[in-house]
Amino acid sequence: MEYKDYYTVLGVEKTATAEEIKRAYRKLARQYHPDLNKDKKAEENFKEIGEANDVLSDPEKRAAYDQLGQNYQAGQDFTPPPGWDQGFEFTGGPAGGNAQPEDFSDFFSDLFGKAQHQHQSEQRQPNFDARGQDHHARIVINLDDSFTGEKRQITLKMPELGPDGHVVLKHRKLDVSIPKGVREGQHIRLKKQGAPGYGQGEPGDLFLEIEFRPHKLYHPEGADLYLDLPITPWEAMLGSKVKVPTPAGVVDLNIPANSGQGRKMRLKGRGIPAKTPGDLFVVLQIVLPPADSEKAKELYKTMAKELDFNPRSHLANGL
Amino acid sequence: MNDDLLKDQETLTLREVCEHCSLDQEAVVAYVQEGLVDVKGNNSGSWRFSEIHMIHIQKASRLERDLRLNPAGSVLVLELMNEIDRLKKQLKFLQRQDNKD
Numbered sequence: 001m002e003y004k005d006y007y008t009v010l011g012v013e014k015t016a017t018a019e020e021i022k023r024a025y026r027k028l029a030r031q032y033h034p035d036l037n038k039d040k041k042a043e044e045n046f047k048e049i050g051e052a053n054d055v056l057s058d059p060e061k062r063a064a065y066d067q068l069g070q071n072y073q074a075g076q077d078f079t080p081p082p083g084w085d086q087g088f089e090f091t092g093g094p095a096g097g098n099a100q101p102e103d104f105s106d107f108f109s110d111l112f113g114k115a116q117h118q119h120q121s122e123q124r125q126p127n128f129d130a131r132g133q134d135h136h137a138r139i140v141i142n143l144d145d146s147f148t149g150e151k152r153q154i155t156l157k158m159p160e161l162g163p164d165g166h167v168v169l170k171h172r173k174l175d176v177s178i179p180k181g182v183r184e185g186q187h188i189r190l191k192k193q194g195a196p197g198y199g200q201g202e203p204g205d206l207f208l209e210i211e212f213r214p215h216k217l218y219h220p221e222g223a224d225l226y227l228d229l230p231i232t233p234w235e236a237m238l239g240s241k242v243k244v245p246t247p248a249g250v251v252d253l254n255i256p257a258n259s260g261q262g263r264k265m266r267l268k269g270r271g272i273p274a275k276t277p278g279d280l281f282v283v284l285q286i287v288l289p290p291a292d293s294e295k296a297k298e299l300y301k302t303m304a305k306e307l308d309f310n311p312r313s314h315l316a317n318g319l
Numbered sequence: 320m321n322d323d324l325l326k327d328q329e330t331l332t333l334r335e336v337c338e339h340c341s342l343d344q345e346a347v348v349a350y351v352q353e354g355l356v357d358v359k360g361n362n363s364g365s366w367r368f369s370e371i372h373m374i375h376i377q378k379a380s381r382l383e384r385d386l387r388l389n390p391a392g393s394v395l396v397l398e399l400m401n402e403i404d405r406l407k408k409q410l411k412f413l414q415r416q417d418n419k420d
Contacts, residue, residue: 029386033382033385035381179324187324187370187374207374221412226412
């Protein structure tokens with residue numbers, strides 16, 4: 001397995017004091033906590049940071065680790081020599097409360113796992129009934145799925161403890177019904193798909209938080225949708241009727257005369273379909289025709305000459 | 320399999336929330352007192368929570384545990400994170416329009 005350099009993980013020198021290690025850990029924990037950091041790797045980093053802290057903040061473990069790792073570098077192939085932990089007594093579980101065996105890397109489990117497993121099997125007696133833990137995951141779906149409701153098969157990567165005690169990343173395929181009208185940030189609960197229970201306890205649930213892939217037309221905000229609508233200067237200034245796409249189909253939109261750039265027009269009830277549907281906000285984007293022909297250039301020159309228009313008059317005198 | 324979209328109907332009692340989240344009553348009451356969730360009345364026996372409330376309570380509890388916060392701190396962090404997320408999304412959207420030039 002790979003050697004893990006816990007000092008590098010925490011960004012401290014090998015000579016760091018206990019206080020320095022604590023400070024480094026706390027700062028990184030805040031940065032990578034999965035509830036605060038939506039980055040894909042945040043959770044993985046958070047666990048690694050926790051593991052590094054677990055070892056380096058425990059004098060016994062740190063001493064053993066230091067002795068062991070004198071000649072190794074991160075990523076190198078590594079096997080613990082037999083009897084390496086003679087003379088060291090590791091007590092109890094991690095500092096982090098609810099950690100499960102699969103939360104730790106192979107490296108950690110191999111070196112310190114025995115005490116870990118003992119501690120944890122002490123906690124779970126066979127005659128102790130408790131509901132399994134809930135699992136949380138985020139799934140990315142298409143906005144269109146929310147317009148119609150869809151059944152989708154998703155694949156989740158879940159760490160599990162394999163038969164030999166090593167952590168394996170298991171791919172779970174799940175069939176999920178995406179409800180019509182679901183919004184970003186909402187949760188779908190899959191009953192009993194979480195961690196198994198203890199004793200007679202039921203398994204926990206799996207909560208899936210919804211995230212949308214970027215859509216080529218619409219930008220969702222809650223139940224509302226935003227659509228950039230390119231229009232011509234004459235459509236904007238003279239007013240016009242244009243066709244606009246909506247989830248339910250194309251509709252006509254009346255653009256009032258003298259509409260400015262960025263004007264938002266609300267189409268009530270044409271947002272994400274639901275019992276109480278959101279609205280569709282059409283944002284007018286006035287696009288200038290390019291002056292790429294003689295005719296076009298002439299027309300622009302005419303406008304410059306005939307229209308008495310100075311957009312910089314408010315900036316300063318004489319501009 | 321019955322897939323539930325988490326509802327905002329308030330049907331769970333304090334006891335059920337504690338059991339489900341593996342928290343003791345004191346912990347959940349503390350979140351109520353911080354205003355994390357909107358429950359009516361002073362009598363904890365008559366409080367009713369929704370599943371969405373429960374998700375918020377679980378999040379606050381994880382932050383408390385992992386970052387050594389107290390209830391007031393973890394609720395503040397959650398509220399600030401929500402505001403930050405909202406602003407980030409808005410900013411992304413506004414910048415998208417700028418890039419059209």
